[in-house]
Amino acid sequence: xxxxxxxxxxxxxxxxxxxxxxxxxxxxxxxxxxxxxxxxxxxxxxxxxxxxxxxxxxxxxxxxxxxxxxxxxxxxxxxxxxxxxxxxxxxxxxxxxxxxxxxxxxxxxxxxxxxxxxxxxxxxxxxxxxxxxxxxxxxxxxxxxxxxxxxxxxxxxxxxxxxxxxxxxxxxxxxxxxxxxxxxxxxxxxxxxxxxxxxxxxxxxxxxxxxxxxxxxxxxxxxxxxxxxxxxxxxxxxxxxxxxxxxxxxxxxxxxxxxxxxxxxxxxxxxxxxxxxxxxxxxxxxxxxxxxxxxxxxxxxxxxxxxxxxxxxxxxxxxxxxxxxxxxxxxxxxxxxxxxxxxxxxxxxxxxxxxxxxxxxxxxxxxxxxxxxxxxxxxxx
Numbered sequence: 462x463x464x465x466x467x468x469x470x471x472x473x474x475x476x477x478x479x480x481x482x483x484x485x486x487x488x489x490x491x492x493x494x495x496x497x498x499x500x501x502x503x504x505x506x507x508x509x510x511x512x513x514x515x516x517x518x519x520x521x522x523x524x525x526x527x528x529x530x531x532x533x534x535x536x537x538x539x540x541x542x543x544x545x546x547x548x549x550x551x552x553x554x555x556x557x558x559x560x561x562x563x564x565x566x567x568x569x570x571x572x573x574x575x576x577x578x579x580x581x582x583x584x585x586x587x588x589x590x591x592x593x594x595x596x597x598x599x600x601x602x603x604x605x606x607x608x609x610x611x612x613x614x615x616x617x618x619x620x621x622x623x624x625x626x627x628x629x630x631x632x633x634x635x636x637x638x639x640x641x642x643x644x645x646x647x648x649x650x651x652x653x654x655x656x657x658x659x660x661x662x663x664x665x666x667x668x669x670x671x672x673x674x675x676x677x678x679x680x681x682x683x684x685x686x687x688x689x690x691x692x693x694x695x696x697x698x699x700x701x702x703x704x705x706x707x708x709x710x711x712x713x714x715x716x717x718x719x720x721x722x723x724x725x726x727x728x729x730x731x732x733x734x735x736x737x738x739x740x741x742x743x744x745x746x747x748x749x750x751x752x753x754x755x756x757x758x759x760x761x762x763x764x765x766x767x768x769x770x771x772x773x774x775x776x777x778x779x780x781x782x783x784x785x786x787x788x789x790x791x792x793x794x795x796x797x798x799x800x801x802x803x804x805x806x807x808x809x810x811x812x813x814x815x816x817x818x819x820x821x822x823x824x825x826x827x828x829x830x831x832x833x834x835x836x837x838x839x840x841x842x
Contacts, residue, residue, distance in 0.1 A: 533581035542593040544739035552597035572615040580737040587674035595716040596677030603684040622663035655683040657782030672762040737830025744834035758802035772818040776807035
């Protein structure tokens with residue numbers, strides 16, 4: 462059989478997380494498919510003792526958005542990556558000084574074929590960077606020299622195409638950085654412009670390599686020393702990873718993605734950081750005394766746009782992250798086409814403690830896995 466023969470379960474797009482019953486004959490439950498739990502109905506004899514007594518209270522995390530929760534949990538250990546850890550797992554490589562005094566930052570990235578679990582019992586034959594989807598969240602500082610040592614340990618030709626400024630020789634397209642199985646290529650260029658960027662494989666057919674999981678965040682922090690306005694210097698310092706100003710922020714890396722598990726050109730599972738419902742099962746803990754910054758990128762294939770909606774709050778948005786002033790102020794929803802990205806900044810300082818939802822505002826995406834909760838808490842008593 463061909464090396465790239467696909468093996469996957471075949472759940473229905475619209476029934477994956479909202480029913481789980483196979484329509485043919487109506488009697489069998491789809492093997493390996495994720496199933497939802499229906500909303501309790503007091504007229505049907507359901508136990509309502511666990512419902513909030515206050516009708517104005519926020520719903521429990523399992524009840525939110527129609528209780529579209531999967532049954533069981535994904536084995537993150539077997540996957541080799543955990544969506545919760547991914548939020549703050551920045552890959553900064555190793556550094557050394559060049560003769561001209563600049564910093565050389567080196568990353569090592571391998572293309573690896575790997576089956577991953579994207580929802581409980583649903584496995585996907587992925588092509589990965591460093592064995593994870595999304596690939597490592599690469600982070601550097603404006604003006605540094607970047608060197609990315611890329612090895613193709615997979616079964617197909619692959620590359621790394623960076624959304625940034627570089628020479629044609631480093632573009633990661635056929636003839637300029639596309640390499641075959643067993644080969645190695647070194648990309649080298651200066652880190653510019655600062656912002657929230659993305660990298661991905663640019664082998665053909667592009668939609669196949671993107672959909673199979675070959676993408677990741679590529680963040681270039683602004684250099685405060687390059688700013689002439691003191692106000693902008695402080696803002697740039699707050700984005701510079703490892704600075705005292707940056708330590709005051711809660712920074713999260715989120716990649717909106719989706720998976721076509723039956724290879725019909727339509728997605729069955731949607732997520733942020735690959736695993737459907739991950740942040741419903743394990744809500745993201747937020748310290749309300751510190752502001753939140755999300756580096757958000759959309760890599761969803763087969764759908765023209767994806768979106769991010771924050772409940773009960775508003776945020777400032779920096780499209781592509783290449784400015785230090787917001788491109789949108791006080792919004793609670795943004796949309797992104799594929800490879801579009803940006804930075805969201807917001808605070809829960811004036812909110813009461815509780816579970817606050819975020820999700821795509823395409824309801825189908827939400828019900829098929831792209832939904833989560835912020836567990837907002839104040840200082841411990």
